[in-house]
Amino acid sequence: MAVKKxxxxxxxSDAGKVAAGAVIGAxxxxxxxxxxxxxxxxxxxWPWPYAKLDPDAVAERAYEAYYERGCMYGTxxxxxxxxxxxxxxxxxxxxxxxxxxxVGGVVGWSTLCGTLNGSxxxxxxxxxxxxxxxxxxxxxxxxxxxxxxxxxNPRVEIKTSSVSGSPICHVSVTKWCEAAGYKSxxxxxxxxxxxxxxxxxxHAAELLNQLAAGAFAAAYTAPASVSExxxxxxxxxxxxNTFGKMDCLMCHKPHG
Amino acid sequence: MAVKKxxxxxxxSDAGKVAAGAVIGAxxxxxxxxxxxxxxxxxxxWPWPYAKLDPDAVAERAYEAYYERGCMYGTxxxxxxxxxxxxxxxxxxxxxxxxxxxVGGVVGWSTLCGTLNGSxxxxxxxxxxxxxxxxxxxxxxxxxxxxxxxxxNPRVEIKTSSVSGSPICHVSVTKWCEAAGYKSxxxxxxxxxxxxxxxxxxHAAELLNQLAAGAFAAAYTAPASVSExxxxxxxxxxxxNTFGKMDCLMCHKPHG
Numbered sequence: 001m002a003v004k005k006x007x008x009x010x011x012x013s014d015a016g017k018v019a020a021g022a023v024i025g026a027x028x029x030x031x032x033x034x035x036x037x038x039x040x041x042x043x044x045x046w047p048w049p050y051a052k053l054d055p056d057a058v059a060e061r062a063y064e065a066y067y068e069r070g071c072m073y074g075t076x077x078x079x080x081x082x083x084x085x086x087x088x089x090x091x092x093x094x095x096x097x098x099x100x101x102x103v104g105g106v107v108g109w110s111t112l113c114g115t116l117n118g119s120x121x122x123x124x125x126x127x128x129x130x131x132x133x134x135x136x137x138x139x140x141x142x143x144x145x146x147x148x149x150x151x152x153n154p155r156v157e158i159k160t161s162s163v164s165g166s167p168i169c170h171v172s173v174t175k176w177c178e179a180a181g182y183k184s185x186x187x188x189x190x191x192x193x194x195x196x197x198x199x200x201x202x203h204a205a206e207l208l209n210q211l212a213a214g215a216f217a218a219a220y221t222a223p224a225s226v227s228e229x230x231x232x233x234x235x236x237x238x239x240x241n242t243f244g245k246m247d248c249l250m251c252h253k254p255h256g
Numbered sequence: 257m258a259v260k261k262x263x264x265x266x267x268x269s270d271a272g273k274v275a276a277g278a279v280i281g282a283x284x285x286x287x288x289x290x291x292x293x294x295x296x297x298x299x300x301x302w303p304w305p306y307a308k309l310d311p312d313a314v315a316e317r318a319y320e321a322y323y324e325r326g327c328m329y330g331t332x333x334x335x336x337x338x339x340x341x342x343x344x345x346x347x348x349x350x351x352x353x354x355x356x357x358x359v360g361g362v363v364g365w366s367t368l369c370g371t372l373n374g375s376x377x378x379x380x381x382x383x384x385x386x387x388x389x390x391x392x393x394x395x396x397x398x399x400x401x402x403x404x405x406x407x408x409n410p411r412v413e414i415k416t417s418s419v420s421g422s423p424i425c426h427v428s429v430t431k432w433c434e435a436a437g438y439k440s441x442x443x444x445x446x447x448x449x450x451x452x453x454x455x456x457x458x459h460a461a462e463l464l465n466q467l468a469a470g471a472f473a474a475a476y477t478a479p480a481s482v483s484e485x486x487x488x489x490x491x492x493x494x495x496x497n498t499f500g501k502m503d504c505l506m507c508h509k510p511h512g
Contacts, residue, residue, distance in 0.1 A: 095302035110500025244366025
């Protein structure tokens with residue numbers, strides 16, 4: 001086959017998937033012949049280019065994606081899907097379905113909340129400052145009454161919000177079930193987690209927007225237990241047997 | 257510029273980054289002119305093609321990668337880096353640095369162990385059976401004395417192994433610190449987590465190899481507490497306020 005046998009539609013389609021930006025100003029039909037197009041096939045170095053996102057659009061996309069493949073996919077697709085639509089390449093290259101595993105705190109183990117796992121991966125994809133932004137998102141999650149988001153097309157009506165106190169799925173889900181009076185596999189609890197996906201992805205986008213505008217300032221402060229307990233148990237303490245930022249008193253009793 | 261001005265080195269380089277497989281049997285110097293090469297720019301549907309990996313090579317790569325960017329990157333780069341070398345495209349498209357955020361149980365929060373987070377993402381990238389394989393890896397992690405791996409070039413000598421009982425970084429690290437008598441930010445503890453990255457990535461590769469050969473059989477069984485406590489607290493129980501697979505007795509006391 002020679003290149004001239006390719007249809008215009010096929011070339012446009014291929015070019016769009018590879019490097020929408022690179023063909024502007026070049027004869028679209030000979031994109032395959034140009035070294036410039038060849039060069040454009042190279043994947044940009046990490047981090048990938050971020051463009052300011054509409055948190056409401058991210059929230060809505062995350063909510064809908066949650067009902068497709070769960071919480072981690074919900075937030076990752078919420079953010080990366082918007083970037084794919086707004087920026088195009090290179091976000092066309094990544095299969096967002098690879099972030100399904102975090103569902104239910106990793107295939108139902110109830111460890112890390114999947115909405116945080118997916119948002120954090122998206123944040124890490126677009127900025128070298130992922131450490132600061134992810135830390136802020138994790139902290140915000142633990143102290144914020146959620147869900148906040150009201151879907152355009154709610155699957156189920158729910159009214160209760162709760163504060164998780166923890167980024168752990170098990171704690172977060174149980175706190176809401178107890179506050180709302182619904183069981184852990186009820187449609188209401190699932191709806192709550194879908195709305196959480198919207199909230200967490202949208203807040204991640206807000207933080208990334210602030211960072212991109214040079215206007216990010218960390219607001220979260222860790223609970224007192226973290227500094228008090230880690231004074232002895234943390235890296236610089238006499239016991240020194242752990243590290244971390246979770247509220248110790250969620251699982252441990254204080255001792256004298 | 258015309259394509260003939262491109263050096264052979266440049267073409268080989270570009271072709272290698274885009275579609276190593278697609279140029280076999282084609283004149284390498286005119287790869288840019290062929291519709292076949294254009295077609296290869298399209299990203300394959302998820303899951304991406306898996307090729308049997310050498311667990312020892314995965315382990316060594318994960319260990320070295322851990323010392324570059326931590327535990328989650330260590331296991332993700334351990335597996336995906338080997339696939340990039342063995343399969344080439346499409347593994348050339350994904351920036352593995354995006355999986356740095358899981359370090360220290362997500363930027364030092366000590367939640368989900370980063371070696372599990374990175375391995376699970378790699379597993380989810382290559383198979384629709386990620387649920388089964390990730391579940392097995394998580395379970396195996398909680399019951400296996402680690403580290404097992406002996407690096408070719410160890411940074412630090414360590415001798416102690418421990419059983420985590422949990423996929424949570426905080427628990428896993430503290431158990432080892434207490435068993436080995438080292439502090440949480442000591443070079444020895446970091447070496448332990450580097451070797452864990454090797455162990456977990458290598459076991460993930462073993463499980464994927466078994467799956468690819470049609471020889472995978474789940475071996476992990478959850479501790480008794482999971483079925484006993486969830487009889488009331490799980491989705492189908494009278495309390496029904498949680499779900500999950502972590503050993504309840506790591507944090508809760510049994511009650512009558």
